[in-house]
Amino acid sequence: MAIDCLVLGAGQEVGKSCVVVSINGKRIMFDCGMHMGYTDSRRYPDFSLISKTGDFDNALTCVIITHFHLDHIGALPYFTEVCGYRGPVYMTYPTKALAPLMLEDYRKNMDRRGEDGQFTSDHITECMKKVIPVDLKQTVQVDKDLQIRAYYAGHVLGAAMFYAKVGDAAMVYTGDYNMTPDRHLGAAQIDRLQLDLLITESTYATTIRDSRYGREREFLKAVHNCVAAGGKVLIPTFALGRAQELCILLEDYWERMNLKVPIYFSSGLTIQANMYYKMLINWTSQKIKETYATHNAFDFKNVQNFDRSLINAPGPCVLFATPGMISGGFSLEVFMQWAPSEINLITLPGYCVAGTIGHKLMSGKPTKIDLDKDTQVDVRCQIHQLSFSPHTDAKGIMDLVKFLSPKHAILVHGEKPKMATLKERIQSELGIQCYCPANNDTVTIPTTHYVKADASDAFIKSCLNPNFKFSKSSSVDKSYSGSNDSKAIPGLQVSDERVAEGILVVEKGKKAKVIHQDELLHMLGENKHEVQFAYCFPMRTERLEKTRSEDLPSADDLLCGLDKCTLISLLSTKLSNELSDGNIQDLGEQLQVESFCLSICLKDNCPHRISDSLQNDSEVVFFCCSWSVADEMLAWKIISIMKNYTLPLEGRLQVRI
Numbered sequence: 001m002a003i004d005c006l007v008l009g010a011g012q013e014v015g016k017s018c019v020v021v022s023i024n025g026k027r028i029m030f031d032c033g034m035h036m037g038y039t040d041s042r043r044y045p046d047f048s049l050i051s052k053t054g055d056f057d058n059a060l061t062c063v064i065i066t067h068f069h070l071d072h073i074g075a076l077p078y079f080t081e082v083c084g085y086r087g088p089v090y091m092t093y094p095t096k097a098l099a100p101l102m103l104e105d106y107r108k109n110m111d112r113r114g115e116d117g118q119f120t121s122d123h124i125t126e127c128m129k130k131v132i133p134v135d136l137k138q139t140v141q142v143d144k145d146l147q148i149r150a151y152y153a154g155h156v157l158g159a160a161m162f163y164a165k166v167g168d169a170a171m172v173y174t175g176d177y178n179m180t181p182d183r184h185l186g187a188a189q190i191d192r193l194q195l196d197l198l199i200t201e202s203t204y205a206t207t208i209r210d211s212r213y214g215r216e217r218e219f220l221k222a223v224h225n226c227v228a229a230g231g232k233v234l235i236p237t238f239a240l241g242r243a244q245e246l247c248i249l250l251e252d253y254w255e256r257m258n259l260k261v262p263i264y265f266s267s268g269l270t271i272q273a274n275m276y277y278k279m280l281i282n283w284t285s286q287k288i289k290e291t292y293a294t295h296n297a298f299d300f301k302n303v304q305n306f307d308r309s310l311i312n313a314p315g316p317c318v319l320f321a322t323p324g325m326i327s328g329g330f331s332l333e334v335f336m337q338w339a340p341s342e343i344n345l346i347t348l349p350g351y352c353v354a355g356t357i358g359h360k361l362m363s364g365k366p367t368k369i370d371l372d373k374d375t376q377v378d379v380r381c382q383i384h385q386l387s388f389s390p391h392t393d394a395k396g397i398m399d400l401v402k403f404l405s406p407k408h409a410i411l412v413h414g415e416k417p418k419m420a421t422l423k424e425r426i427q428s429e430l431g432i433q434c435y436c437p438a439n440n441d442t443v444t445i446p447t448t449h450y451v452k453a454d455a456s457d458a459f460i461k462s463c464l465n466p467n468f469k470f471s472k473s474s475s476v477d478k479s480y481s482g483s484n485d486s487k488a489i490p491g492l493q494v495s496d497e498r499v500a501e502g503i504l505v506v507e508k509g510k511k512a513k514v515i516h517q518d519e520l521l522h523m524l525g526e527n528k529h530e531v532q533f534a535y536c537f538p539m540r541t542e543r544l545e546k547t548r549s550e551d552l553p554s555a556d557d558l559l560c561g562l563d564k565c566t567l568i569s570l571l572s573t574k575l576s577n578e579l580s581d582g583n584i585q586d587l588g589e590q591l592q593v594e595s596f597c598l599s600i601c602l603k604d605n606c607p608h609r610i611s612d613s614l615q616n617d618s619e620v621v622f623f624c625c626s627w628s629v630a631d632e633m634l635a636w637k638i639i640s641i642m643k644n645y646t647l648p649l650e651g652r653l654q655v656r657i
């Protein structure tokens with residue numbers, strides 16, 4: 001089994017996020033975004049790669065949208081209303097509430113630019129009707145095999161990471177996220193999950209950020225300096241997200257500094273959005289929730305609606321205008337009026353998609369910008385780039401990947417060279433296979449099949465028994481070597497390696513179970529069988545070799561009257577000298593080393609006797625021995641020592657005869 005991951009957008013770039021994942025027969029589209037930098041066919045993902053015939057209902061199990069940013073949802077009305085996808089679409093409650101505002105704002109801007117609308121107001125309404133809203137940490141059964149669950153992602157209100165599981169295969173798609181809390185949102189939060197695949201954004205793949213505080217102050221100082229000198233501040237943002245975050249920051253500052261300069265929102269839209277933010281207070285940061293009873297942070301006292309006639313009105317002001325990145329619409333209109341004056345200030349977000357005016361302003365310090373072949377704008381105003389961002393930095397990405405420890409990781413939503421650096425880090429530091437596919441590439445990764453089994457109490461108890469091994473440390477510390485002190489006590493090392501041996505029992509119709517071996521005997525009604533090895537072998541005796549004579553009695557006759565204990569004691573001494581391991585015990589007529597047991601054999605037809613050239617030799621004594629499988633090595637070692645040894649019996653036996 002495998003997971004196939006087809007990247008339709010945000011592969012080695014930021015914009016039009018869209019990843020189609022096939023997992024155990026289910027096919028999920030994560031995000032359905034648009035690219036803000038293009039107005040041609042490159043604006044949308046190439047949906048024909050999902051289905052040549054356009055039968056998207058059969059090609060996809062569901063669509064999951066992580067948050068309301070247009071690079072994640074901008075193509076959804078087009079996909080459902082123009083391409084005709086009728087299947088389920090999942091997103092969180094706030095995303096469902098806020099996404100239509102975002103899409104409507106964008107649609108209006110497209111109309112203003114005189115582009116092909118591609119989708120209408122009605123399309124947005126109809127599209128949103130297909131959406132099934134989900135709560136955080138709610139497990140949703142999409143069909144009998146596919147489970148999904150949303151986790152808090154920070155980033156913007158309602159943003160979620162999504163977990164998807166089909167059979168044993170499981171994955172997480174992060175969307176955009178932030179690992180540190182900001183002015184209005186908390187940090188991303190996710191459970192420790194067993195994952196085959198993690199698909200993560202990587203906007204700031206190589207950036208490590210310090211605290212927000214200083215960077216927020218820089219922004220406030222730049223705004224304050226501009227309005228104090230009578231200038232106008234343009235803050236191009238999308239209607240939702242950054243607008244509310246910066247507004248909280250400015251409101252707080254305005255109160256503290258007692259500033260009276262007006263703050264405007266470019267249309268009723270953002271005022272409406274603020275209302276939603278007030279309602280969705282549960283999704284915001286802990287701090288905002290705590291102070292909610294006395295003051296709702298989204299009650300912006302100093303903020304007013306902006307009227308077009310105010311563009312050229314005298315005096316300072318601060319204006320939030322959509323869309324962000326100055327990709328067209330009203331923010332572009334205001335930019336054209338205000339950019340030529342050096343007392344004005346334009347702020348830019350930390351990240352602007354290639355192809356937007358924002359991106360052009362960020363690259364170098366252009367003095368002129370060509371809008372089209374007839375229109376040019378002089379740029380003399382000040383430009384301040386916000387250095388705080390609702391995206392995680394490189395440390396946050398590494399922390400998340402490490403925390404989740406998936407078997408494989410795929411990076412999307414980033415810049416190619418930086419992604420390559422991060423990919424190397426993930427592979428070398430975390431040992432996780434990582435990929436950065438380009439748009440329209442497919443990555444195939446294997447999945448795991450788990451056998452889930454219960455464990456019996458007896459088995460669990462056996463796992464808890466310590467299994468100590470003691471060893472003397474072999475290496476002598478170099479600092480002692482000069483002293484040549486042979487009496488130095490070598491360090492004793494204790495290790496406790498617990499290897500539990502159990503038996504996996506799979507009974508028809510029952511769940512697999514791991515049990516202790518004693519339990520199996522009980523289950524089967526059997527007694528324990530132990531495999532014993534036995535061997536009967538001859539040893540030469542010295543006395544008989546030397547004083548061989550026909551009058552003398554045979555070895556057997558001799559042995560009848562022989563003190564067996566003497567022989568055993570002789571062998572015991574011999575083994576003590578030759579054998580380094582094993583606990584040798586002289587038990588009188590028997591010798592025991594661990595499970596190895598040896599005694600003199602007087603039976604003529606001993607079943608353990610293996611025919612030997614010495615068999616009929618009267619000069620030999622037979623020894624019968626047995627051992628269990630665990631001591632096999634030890635047994636053969638002892639036997640070989642004995643076979644190479646001749647019993648020095650002469651003096652002692654003569655005394656007896």
Ligand SMILES: [Zn+2]
Nearest residue numbers: 067069155176
């Ligand atoms: Zn986003």
Ligand SMILES: [Zn+2]
Nearest residue numbers: 069071072176
């Ligand atoms: Zn994004």
Ligand SMILES: [Zn+2]
Nearest residue numbers: 536601606624
């Ligand atoms: Zn025997």
